[in-house]
Amino acid sequence: MDDNKEKRGGHFYRALFWSTFWISALTVGGGFVIISLLKTKYVDEFGWLDDKETLDLAALAQSMPGVMAVNASILLGYRMAGVPGALTALAATILPPLITLSLIAQAYEAFASSPVVRLALQGMQCGATALIVSVAVDLVRKKCKEKQTIPLLILVGTFVANFFFGVNLMILIVIDGLAGLMFLQGAEAKQKLDV
Amino acid sequence: MLCLLLFWEFAKIGLVCVGGGYASMPLIQAAVVDTYHWLTLSEFIDIFTISQMTPGPIGINAATFSGMKVAGLPGSIAATLGFVTPSFILCLILARLLLRYGSIGAIQGVLNGLRPAVVALICAAGLSFIALTLFDVDRFPATIAAMKERFDPKSAVILALAVVAVRKKANVIHILLACGVLGVALGMIG
Numbered sequence: 001m002d003d004n005k006e007k008r009g010g011h012f013y014r015a016l017f018w019s020t021f022w023i024s025a026l027t028v029g030g031g032f033v034i035i036s037l038l039k040t041k042y043v044d045e046f047g048w049l050d051d052k053e054t055l056d057l058a059a060l061a062q063s064m065p066g067v068m069a070v071n072a073s074i075l076l077g078y079r080m081a082g083v084p085g086a087l088t089a090l091a092a093t094i095l096p097p098l099i100t101l102s103l104i105a106q107a108y109e110a111f112a113s114s115p116v117v118r119l120a121l122q123g124m125q126c127g128a129t130a131l132i133v134s135v136a137v138d139l140v141r142k143k144c145k146e147k148q149t150i151p152l153l154i155l156v157g158t159f160v161a162n163f164f165f166g167v168n169l170m171i172l173i174v175i176d177g178l179a180g181l182m183f184l185q186g187a188e189a190k191q192k193l194d195v
Numbered sequence: 196m197l198c199l200l201l202f203w204e205f206a207k208i209g210l211v212c213v214g215g216g217y218a219s220m221p222l223i224q225a226a227v228v229d230t231y232h233w234l235t236l237s238e239f240i241d242i243f244t245i246s247q248m249t250p251g252p253i254g255i256n257a258a259t260f261s262g263m264k265v266a267g268l269p270g271s272i273a274a275t276l277g278f279v280t281p282s283f284i285l286c287l288i289l290a291r292l293l294l295r296y297g298s299i300g301a302i303q304g305v306l307n308g309l310r311p312a313v314v315a316l317i318c319a320a321g322l323s324f325i326a327l328t329l330f331d332v333d334r335f336p337a338t339i340a341a342m343k344e345r346f347d348p349k350s351a352v353i354l355a356l357a358v359v360a361v362r363k364k365a366n367v368i369h370i371l372l373a374c375g376v377l378g379v380a381l382g383m384i385g
Contacts, residue, residue, distance in 0.1 A: 019368070022368040022371075023367065023368065023371075024250070024251050024252075025250060025251070026250050026368065026371040026372065026375070027250050027251070027371065028249075028250050029320075029324065030252070030253065030320070031252070032316055032317050032319075032320035033320060033324065034252070035313075035317070036317055036320075036321075037367055040367050041367060044364075045367075052310065055309070055310040055313045055314065056293075056306050056309070056310065057290075058313045059306070059309035059310070059312065059313050060286075060289060060290075060293070061286075062313070062316075063213075064213075064282065064285055064286060064289065065209065065210055065211060065212055065213045065281060065282065065285065066209050066210075066212065066254070066278070066279065066281060066282030066285075067209075067219070067252045067253075067254040067255055067278075067279075067282065068252070069251075069252040069255075070252060070254075070255065070279050070282050071282050071286050074282060074283055074286040074287070074290075075286050075289075075290055078286070078287060078290045079290065083287065086283070086286070086287060086290075090279060090283060093252070093255075094255055094275055094279060096250070096251055097249065097250075097251035097252065097255045097256045097259050097275075098255075098259050098271060098272065098275055100249055100250070100251065101245070101249065101256055101259040101260045101263060101271065102259070102263060102268055102271060104245060104249065104260075105260060105263040105264065105271075108241060108245065111245070112241070112244065112245065112248070115382070116379055117248075118248075119378045119379045119381075119382035119383075120375040120376070120378050120379050121248060121249075121250075121375070121378070122350060122378050122382075123353055123374040123375045123376070123377050123378015123379065123381075123382075124250065124371050124372075124374050124375040124378065125324070125327065125328055125350075125374075126328050126350050126353035126354040126357055126374050126377075126378065127353070127357045127370045127371040127373070127374030127375070128324065128371065129321070129324040129325055129327075129328045129354055129357070130354055130357030130358045130360070130361050130370070130374075131357070131361055131367060131370065131371075132317065132320060132321040132324055133321045133324070133325065133358070134358070134361040134362070135317060135321075136314070136317045136318045136320075136321040139314045139317060140314060140318060143311060143314055151307065151308075151310070151311040152311065154308060154311040154312055154315070155311035155312070155314055155315045156315070157315075158311070158312045158315035158316065159315035159316075159318050159319055162315065162316060162319045163318075163319040163322060163323070169316065170213065172312060172316075173309065173312060176308045176309055176311070176312035177305040177308050177309055178305075178308070179308045180304045180305045180306065180307045180308015180309060181301060181304045181305050181308065182304070183304075183308075184303075184304045184307035184308055185300045185301065185303065185304035185307075186300075
């Protein structure tokens, strides 16, 4: 991670704010879903960050206190444009729930029992599913191309432990961090060419 | 005063909750229901349900809704800002440290170990989401019969269309909106 705080213009902040705002407003689901959607915007569409930085910051966001999606937007915003970037991304993440819930609080019963709302949310969940699966497939494919044994072992082991055995995320993060510390200190030079 | 208290209480929750939105719910309950009696338990359960239903991070939703119930719009703003302030400060410190010391071998090693872990966790979240979308449970049903019984064909159609749109690199936000509209349309027909 080098040249932080590149000069960013008004256009950048507008694009950052609105893309983050709409993703926060429309995404049903937790931290890793929002990270995947932010990645499709920040990395795949705008090219503001690369995969590697996004994954690093996602791991940090998960390890910090607070809500992962909020931590992720702060860290990614900071990485892209320093403190102004972090503030922009944070505001864009928390404003949609603030607006949505202010409206819902006025008419809770009507909202909670409305079939239209339920159907729309179910539909949006399908969209979020398609997006996170696409991001997952994309990232796994890139990891496989690297052909490095230990990262692949970590990937498979973490997946199995989490999905099939429900092992706590924090425990997995600590174990994988230690595994990296012990076995992957020199791996950097090789990886730089790829992801 | 109430708003300051809300800010302070949610700042404490934001500081100590590690491990995602669900982990914050018992802490929020302890503060707003048990300690201050701002809300009854049944109101709190409503908040939990609403937070799960609405888009956006569940912890933020819960903070916003609690603040709203306790002290209206100023309350919701105070609670939400309180909840994210510790995250903001800690993340900025961490990001600065990472920029300064990130090139150290040991830290690179840890990050090299965490990167595949995050990919794995995204995969796990993706599979849980497929199960949730197609069968309305977060684990795949154990038997074919149970799968058949729970299968939701409308969601499967929307999911398939969304996958095509994603592969064609359509705009993420348009995809989510279109899926919401499709959900309503298909639901109304059926």
